[in-house]
Amino acid sequence: MGRLCFSKCRLGRIMGWLQIVLGGLVIIVSISSLIRFYSAGFFLRNEAICQQFYGVNDVYDGFDIKALSDRIGEVLNKMESLQEKLELKVQEMEKNKAVLLRKNITRMEYKKYLELEVIRPLYNAHIALRQIRLPRVEGIRNSTVKEEPLINSFVIEEIKKYITPKENRLGKINIYGTERIYNTIGHACVLFKKELEEYMDYDIGSYCDDDWNLAQKLMVNGCDPLPRRRCLTRASKVYQKPYSINESLWRLPDDRNVRWSNYQCRNFACLSSKNPKRGYSKCTGCFEMEKEKLKWVTNSSLPVDFLINDVLAIKPGEIRIGLDFGFGTGSFAARMREHNVTIVSTALNLGAPFNEIVALRGLIPLHVTLNQRLPFFDNTMDLIHTTGFMDGWIDLLLMDFILFDWDRILRPGGLLWIDRFFCNRKDLDDYMYMFLQFRYKKHKWAIAPKSKDEVYLSALLEKPPRAI
Ligand SMILES: *[C@@H]1O[C@H](CO)[C@@H](O)[C@H](O)[C@H]1NC(C)=O
Ligand SMILES: *[C@@H]1O[C@H](CO)[C@@H](O)[C@H](O)[C@H]1NC(C)=O
Ligand SMILES: *[C@@H]1O[C@H](CO)[C@@H](O)[C@H](O)[C@H]1NC(C)=O
Ligand SMILES: *[C@@H]1O[C@H](CO)[C@@H](O)[C@H](O)[C@H]1NC(C)=O
Ligand SMILES: *[C@@H]1O[C@H](CO)[C@@H](O)[C@H](O)[C@H]1NC(C)=O
Secondary structure, eight states, X not given: OHHHHHHHHHHHHHHHHHHHHHHHHHHHHHHHHHHHHHHHTTTSOHHHHHHHHHHTXXXXXXXXXXXXXXXXXXXXXXXXXXXXXXHHHHHHHHHXXXXXXXXXXXXXXXXXXXXXXXXXXXXXXXXXXXXXXXXOTTOXXXXXXXXXXXXXXXXXXXXXXXXXXXEOGGGOOOTTSOXXXXXXXXXXXXXXXHHHHHHTOSOTTSBOOSOHHHHHHHHHTTOOSOOOOOSBOOOOTTOOOOOOHHHHTTSOOOGGGSOOTTSSOSSSGGGSTTOTTSSOOTTTTTTOHHHHTTTTTSOOSSTTOOOHHHHHHHSTTTOOEEEEEEOSSSHHHHHHHHXXXXXXXXXXXXXXXXXXXXXXXXXXXXXXXXTSOOSSOTTOEEEEEEESSOBTTSOHHHHHHHHHHHHHHEEEEEEEEEEEEEEEGGGHHHHHHHHHTTOOEEEEEEEEEOSSSEEEEEEEEEOOOOOO
């Protein structure tokens, strides 16, 4: 009897305590969110909201106020219905006090109730609040851009995650010269209205300006894909026919086949690693064919340098087409061509005519940024090779999207060759997890020190069959 009372009384105490805690939680969450919205003026009427937002020097130009208020409304509704539900429950309990006292309700049932009916909706509301991106008055770091457009107009979290720009790790500028990577579905064009209008301002049918660098700037900032234009692109006035294929692979092209006006250098010789004013920094030495000829065919002192012969020997005759996702002058594709493997090389003209040199060597340059889904169909590539491009500056979420895209285009049995990826020693675990998450078969795996704090990682992984 005493024990019964004990457990009943305790039950009552627990319930009372729970009610207080829950009530408190709801109130805290509501108040904290309300304060945020109040300060942003969300409870003003529509016109007032617009004044509040647009009044500040038009910094919210292009920000979708309606989408934002819709999403806030959604969260507020969620909170409200949760509160109502809890109140109803408490009232009901109050009414049925007597029954409640007699009835056995196990703690497990309470736990389940709390989890399902209280914590989960609270958590959802909390997450929804966090995901709402308020316009920032001070701008995003150094840029004058105040808010990424359209993000709040999507409901599906994965889209929002995808198009939210990814800050470079370590606060560095990346090789595109930007502070973040703008994964794109083309929406970022509205942020570069001025540049886009400049780009599209031409006389139909006449010559375009020599503005590939404006086009590339738009691309790396997420205005990608660019619109087509109806003007004639300029070419070198003294264009020579390219060297024939028996020579072109390993010979620096004719300087006359490149328009040099937007570079520091005016010829290929000037792009040598010895010239400190060459205008690019990423693959120093990659315009020196004597150095390039040594890569992937000569034994190196580092275990992270695999040889093409060893890699191809894993799948004799099976590796026929592939992608070189990197930054360079196409030497990997040139070597693979000698093995009768067709490689498409990504190329951006960052400080030097990388697209032109790849093409003039008789190889295929693909002018793409990191922003975009690769223009290849699922399960098509025999090989993806990546070097000199992805390293420790890359945001992990960005990297995740990229790696899944590579997984998509790689065929079952295809090889992923990660070549001299490097990062801070302390970040190695994170990146290793990224590469290993797909459970590819490990053919080769090597780590070597790069400097005091940095390490190289190379791997040769095979995509397994997906029998599902
Ligand atoms: C309540 O639980 C006790 C023991 O925990 C049990 O003896 C009793 O039969 C239960 N009563 C009801 C109504 O389920
Ligand atoms: C931001 O601007 C400041 C001052 O203009 C400059 O020192 C800093 O390097 C810039 N940071 C980035 C990431 O561009
Ligand atoms: C390359 O091929 C062309 C035409 O087939 C030939 O005239 C030339 O001598 C060859 N060059 C070399 C270096 O083999
Ligand atoms: C590289 O080293 C291996 C073993 O040390 C040797 O068998 C091979 O012939 C060497 N290859 C080259 C291109 O030097
Ligand atoms: C590439 O193909 C050509 C023509 O079929 C053949 O003669 C050559 O031996 C092949 N090269 C390699 C490395 O397989």
